Amino acid sequence: MITTVTLNPAIDREYFVDKNEVMKNQFIYNEEDLKIYPGGKGLISAINFKSLGYQDVQNIGFVGGKQGLFFEKMVQKQDIISNYIYTESEIRNNVKIIGREPATYTQYNDYTYQVEKEDVKELIVRFKRSISESKCILISGSVPEGVDFDIYQRLIKIAKDKGKHIFLQASGEALKLALESNPDIVTPYFKHHKTILDMEMKDKEDYIKAGKEIQRRGAKRVMIPFHCDRLLFDKNGDVYQLSPRGYCIVNWLGSSDAYNTGYLDYAFQTEDFDFLEANLRGGAAALWIAENKEIYLQNREDYNSYLDRLEINKLEV
């Protein structure tokens, strides 16, 4: 059983129009111009794992209200096992308006979702009993309003006490606190500001400093997005830079989730784990998503064909 955790999922709605203009009624008649799908970092990886052939993949988190039930139906349609705590408050809806001519992109991010303390308590109880079949847990994404920032720290501690491996993708205060529970793999992401552990990221040296600091605070291995590259921090202290060659990015959405999937899929399949090889698989999966108009991976063959377009160089630090 693969377990992914998405505490702050959303219904993502994309509207494609010829020209996005304010104060103008738009009419959408074509089904292709309206896309509604379940969003959330851990969930996208869960769908990817399913596409790669894993039989049992569950997604744990909160969903709310009647729209939460609709969200859950969409998740179940992907053959993912839903494992949600139902809240009174309605789930988030993110709206994206994409104009074709000129090419525009307007996004309305919904941060109204509210979780009660009783629901958080229930999530902890549910998480405890739901990870018994999993060896590795992927925790990814933001934390909703009403949930304390130490939630990842608490979940990781529960999992580590049961001998599970943790892959964490987080940001801000939640990341900072989570490190105290010693997650195995950490990949920070930028949310509103380009900071990691309150350190501003400008030059490569800043990123390297941040990666080292994440390791010093408790993570075994770290991968930090650095423009279109990744800086890789192995557990022996070595630092590498993963770079794609000759790429053309058409889509960012889903690429970091694909990276996480590619990395973990390699880890699940091999008995002789190699950190750099795992990152090559992750990088290839991310590159495949970035160069295609897809959010989800479809199969290993697609992205493995991108492996020779990636290179890894050791950095002298």
Added chain:
Amino acid sequence: MSNVRDYMVRTMNSVTPDDSIRKAIILMYRSEQSVLPVVDHQNLFVGTIYSNNILKNIIPESFGFLDSSRLFYEVNEAVENLKYVKDEKVEKYMARNRDAVKEDSDMKKLADIMLNNKESVLFVINDKGFLRGFIERSNLLHYLLDETEVQTAAEE
């Protein structure tokens, strides 16, 4: 051959024997499920909690027939009873049946089990007994409709 896996609903929505009846009721109305699986602390299926069972225990005498002249009295009695019952454990009201089906069971066998037991919902487990979800009559009808259409296509 179609398996239960092809038609089931995948969800871990569940309670444990230690949970309160209040928690089970909240989960039932928020998830819109009037029957919930009961699992242990490892997510192994151990039984079922029915909303009907809870109702029977709070309106014991007149369950199934609420006389309109007694309705007000009955509802008040139910509210009074629920004040005590809500804090009791699921363990006390659950059915310790083991009528779960395995996800790789043949859908034809499922029809037998579902109709013979008069169950509208059956919980689905894997080979080791871990919960995987549920299957209900509408899923069974979905399967039967698919079979009908396959047969019709073959006859044409």
